[in-house]
Amino acid sequence: MERRTYLGSLGTVGITSVAGCLGDLLGGDSNPDTILDPPEEEAQHADYSYDTYGEEFPSFSLPDPIAEETVSRDDFVDERPFVITYFYASCPDGMCDQLMQHFRRIQEDAIESGYEDDVGLLAVTFDPDRDTADVLQAYSAERGIEPETGHWHFLRPEDNETAKTVLNESFGLPLSGGKGTSDSGSTNNTSDTGSANETVANESTNESSDADGTEYTFTHSALVQIVNERGIVERAYPKAHDQREAVNTQVMVEDTRTVVGVDE
Numbered sequence: 001m002e003r004r005t006y007l008g009s010l011g012t013v014g015i016t017s018v019a020g021c022l023g024d025l026l027g028g029d030s031n032p033d034t035i036l037d038p039p040e041e042e043a044q045h046a047d048y049s050y051d052t053y054g055e056e057f058p059s060f061s062l063p064d065p066i067a068e069e070t071v072s073r074d075d076f077v078d079e080r081p082f083v084i085t086y087f088y089a090s091c092p093d094g095m096c097d098q099l100m101q102h103f104r105r106i107q108e109d110a111i112e113s114g115y116e117d118d119v120g121l122l123a124v125t126f127d128p129d130r131d132t133a134d135v136l137q138a139y140s141a142e143r144g145i146e147p148e149t150g151h152w153h154f155l156r157p158e159d160n161e162t163a164k165t166v167l168n169e170s171f172g173l174p175l176s177g178g179k180g181t182s183d184s185g186s187t188n189n190t191s192d193t194g195s196a197n198e199t200v201a202n203e204s205t206n207e208s209s210d211a212d213g214t215e216y217t218f219t220h221s222a223l224v225q226i227v228n229e230r231g232i233v234e235r236a237y238p239k240a241h242d243q244r245e246a247v248n249t250q251v252m253v254e255d256t257r258t259v260v261g262v263d264e
Helices: 012-025 095-113 133-143 160-170 249-260
Strands: 061-064 069-072 082-087 120-125 152-155 175-181 203-209 214-221 224-227 233-237
Touching (some): 160 175
Parallel strands (some): 082 120
Antiparallel strands (some): 061 069, 061 152, 175 214
16 A cells, blocks of 8 residues: 555655644644644643653663564654553453454454554553563453564563553653552552643553462553654543543544555
């Protein structure tokens, strides 16, 4: 297919010119580095610590345990857009499963419509102590995900503490909690950082336990972000686990298609 039918076919001058005209008409709200229109006022999330629209996505470099390679933001900039979310395989209440349903549908559409080589799908685990390559393989099989396609990457930080640092400090995503013990009834539920203005309704506290009784408790957001090939955030969906409150799957698919530049 013709890649980058919008960003790729227009030079920087052309994009700036078009955006300038649109900016005059829309009160200067358009961004010359984005494809999608600015989100509605409620969706701009100005108080959130993570990037929502028109901002450069943070640099990262994380291992993909299934592909046995390291994936970085530089692999995508000037190459193709990517969609990213944050999860853990033992999530007990369906919150992370909903995120994976969004991703599975985007993957299905990409394969069906022939743009699978033009988009990346990145799922970052914040429970790498348990989310090994074998666990992620089984998790994928249970949910109809195809991680060996070349466009899907499970990203796994070195350990849970590193994952918390990466999410909090690099991605700006509030995350607290971790490993505790059922014997004491206590859990490590202290966040290193995070926005004080983060809306509590956008977060969920999940508790799960291993066969040996070790408990894990995470308080985390259900976030999906679309990033264009320039490395600029096009959309952030902070309530992606709840289709009553947030964008539905089809809107995410359509937004992804637009950012990729898929001809209707």
